Amino acid sequence: MDEHADLEETLIASEHIFRGKVLRLVVDTVRLPDGREATREVIHHNGAVGLVPLTDDGQVLLVRQWRHATRRAMLEIPAGAMAHGEAPEACARRELAEETGFVGRQLDVLTVLYTAPGYVGEAITIYLARDLQPEYAVGDDDENVQVVPMPLGEAIARCVSGEICDGKTISALMLAREFLARESGGGNGDTVR
Numbered sequence: 001m002d003e004h005a006d007l008e009e010t011l012i013a014s015e016h017i018f019r020g021k022v023l024r025l026v027v028d029t030v031r032l033p034d035g036r037e038a039t040r041e042v043i044h045h046n047g048a049v050g051l052v053p054l055t056d057d058g059q060v061l062l063v064r065q066w067r068h069a070t071r072r073a074m075l076e077i078p079a080g081a082m083a084h085g086e087a088p089e090a091c092a093r094r095e096l097a098e099e100t101g102f103v104g105r106q107l108d109v110l111t112v113l114y115t116a117p118g119y120v121g122e123a124i125t126i127y128l129a130r131d132l133q134p135e136y137a138v139g140d141d142d143e144n145v146q147v148v149p150m151p152l153g154e155a156i157a158r159c160v161s162g163e164i165c166d167g168k169t170i171s172a173l174m175l176a177r178e179f180l181a182r183e184s185g186g187g188n189g190d191t192v193r
Helices: 088-100 152-161 167-184
Strands: 010-019 023-031 037-045 048-053 059-067 072-076 079-081 102-114 123-134 145-151
Touching (some): 059 152, 088 123, 088 145
Antiparallel strands (some): 048 079, 059 145
């Protein structure tokens, strides 16, 4: 028996409100465990990937791009949406080449995270990309990104200071630091700069 069955909501009805090229918005009616009904607005998304591309000399390749929803340019890890039916690793290789001009010969999954599980079903698979090799790929027509290399420690410091405020980027950089520290026997990540 599922240990969380007492929390599960049962779908009663679903109304499709909007279908775009990246997402769908639906309004679901659900039955709560106690029998009451409630409404849930849900954004469905094919999923996405994010990458922490790390050069041999310890530089992380971030990208700066305009984010219309926030009305500002943001410094982030390279990331992008999966096409329908596309595997996360294939998407990761494509997005890295499109946004940075490199491909990672070694990809390690750091985590799968949900950005806003209260209303978005998007899962983002986060990778650490190493053994970077040049591979040019044409990016999306509607994107304009600048590659910004910096030491991993500096990128993390910018997260702590609030300069980097994108949730997936903060999570990814912190997890990459911990992954690298464990891999090198450094414990809690303090040795990785």
